[in-house]
Amino acid sequence: MNPTVVIVGAGFGGLRVARALRRSPVQVILLDRNNYHLFQPLLYQVATAGLEPEQIAKPVRAILRGQQNFDFRMAEVTGADLAARRLETSAGPIPYDYLVLAPGGETNFFGLDAVARHGLGLKDIGDAVSIRNHVLTCFEQAMLEPDPERRRARLTFVVVGGGPTGVEMAGALSELIQLVLVKDYPRLNIKDVRVLLLEATDRLLGTMPERLREAAGRTLWRKHIEVRFGATVADFDGVRVRLKSGEIVPAHTVIWAAGVKAATLNTRLGLPAGRQGRIVVEPTLQVPDRPEVYVVGDAAYLEVDGAPLPMVAPVALQMAQTVARNIARATRGAPPEPFRYRDPGTLATIGRNAAVAHLYGLQFTGFPAWVMWLVVHIIQLIGFRNKLFVLLNWAWDYFFYERAVRLITRD
């Protein structure tokens, strides 16, 4: 019988490992607590009423329907006996010959419990729909609020974190308000609305070249987003944000895009965690002393040139290729190869016709960068149907200045 490869997580990394092993002499079992793969880079568009959640998700069984050596289990990992090569799950124990851990990341509130309780993260469909519901509800409630102070607090939206997610979120939120909601609320005074983007350091999009960072800053300014540098959130009680400087910002909304940590799988497996809860791996992506256990994506801690690899999709996808190749090599007795990361660069869109792109050393801004962003995301989105529906949605919103999914659904 062929050896069994158990993969935990159906994100970019886990799915890619499963696909890359389709012709290898192994049996693949993929586990996820959800029955779908989610295209996280577009989550912020679900949060800002531009896309429907179903358009950026696809059932795992549908994606890998044709693959003979593949099986899916909707289950959560509860523990493991690594010595006995057995995973404990909500669907019972699953023995493996090779184990691939690709659990992805989750929002890191850095121990700020109050912010975690009242603020909004952006890592899964539930998060995105919660943000959409919350933002739209703030507008509905603001229309009923006679007190101007309290009305402004309901219409103040604080986005924390100046990386690509925070920048994209702030840009999309501002466009939703300035282009669409103003039409829905003719009695709204747009001067009552504020979108703040807080960044702890002195720069947005820290990994990008200066020219692109400045272009991004100018675009945010044109979109009426107040960017604050050196601003760190200390507390949030649901109606007031307290900054470390002591300043109080009355606001009902804090969207947290300031940090990611590895999903808390390692503790359940008894594996030692490095920084951000990530599992330290060998250059071959194997766990030290457990050559049959591999880690892929956000959960893997590997330093390259003295710095840890970032928690982004390209790292996960490339790691997945290496892990699949190393497992295939192991089945024929060949030694594993080390992982080499080729950084494709970074892209961030800030709204209509505006983006910054740093790809393979080249820099783009404005409309050309926006077109590149669009093409890259449509290509990577899984499934022709999703591509078609997302493109149609974008075209519709672009030409009619719309965001159609302005529904407040009950939680």
Added chain:
Amino acid sequence: MNPTVVIVGAGFGGLRVARALRRSPVQVILLDRNNYHLFQPLLYQVATAGLEPEQIAKPVRAILRGQQNFDFRMAEVTGADLAARRLETSAGPIPYDYLVLAPGGETNFFGLDAVARHGLGLKDIGDAVSIRNHVLTCFEQAMLEPDPERRRARLTFVVVGGGPTGVEMAGALSELIQLVLVKDYPRLNIKDVRVLLLEATDRLLGTMPERLREAAGRTLWRKHIEVRFGATVADFDGVRVRLKSGEIVPAHTVIWAAGVKAATLNTRLGLPAGRQGRIVVEPTLQVPDRPEVYVVGDAAYLEVDGAPLPMVAPVALQMAQTVARNIARATRGAPPEPFRYRDPGTLATIGRNAAVAHLYGLQFTGFPAWVMWLVVHIIQLIGFRNKLFVLLNWAWDYFFYERAVRLITRD
């Protein structure tokens, strides 16, 4: 100042009243606890993973954006002082000159508390998504269940009620399973799956002519649906359905399409309720002794030729026209006119190329009826974007034998 018309409910009836008053010298305030209008006739397609909820809903503010004399409040009615002409709501008191009650209907479990607790209704987006999640989860769990008895119970789906909703639900559910899920679960034994349709009387689609009822029965049989006549549910504990006859059907799923009652608004308003919790109205749709209060749709109890009007969309839409006209007449001192119902007939689809239609006295079955069903529903769906996306979805599913929205989202 123009008189104020307050409308409760943004369903077919309430929305139509608001629109029909657009040129009248009145100020219209529409209340709903949701911020969207929902096209309920297609809810069963959301429940069977065919459509995305966002495609059959549209924000009320977006629908009535251009109407000058219109305002929307997202709020719930908590009470009223009818003598003082004031509605009490979660958004504070709202005085009115004319009040239109169009709260719609809700699932009627006829006092079967256990069924209400464990069974699934189908009246709003939350219901539909719950059915979708539940059905798909049953399949995931069945794949992990080694015991054949228990596996079959997880794969037994009981639809209660042989009216249009029950017939459409059973047909769509059976197609989801027979055409789509068999491909997702290659290890599934299709003989383990059962779809039962229980009807208390001796006929399906009771209001339709015999020829159409028989055509519907044959189609359901071809789709492997077990239709049981004279079958009434007495109890359901989540794993076993007990019929009144004493028979036990092991099943994890009961979808309840057996009854509707008026939304429980009347008790909060101190209005006397008739059968099914509906408010007895004059032929002019006014509440007796309260000529400034009108009732529209499911909540209105009015007998025509000795039988109460059914709780269906055409009644609500036509009542809305009459109420809008009567309010316009009242503003210029003219007496109200009585409501006259013109029954357009009934349509029910049972799946691909199969439907029955009884329209203006004419009878259609099979493919022609199916095309009529499709055209009627697309025309009535509000908003060009929704029409486009639903049509695209239907075309996709039709040609590729697909149901794309097979996501289990967390509650």
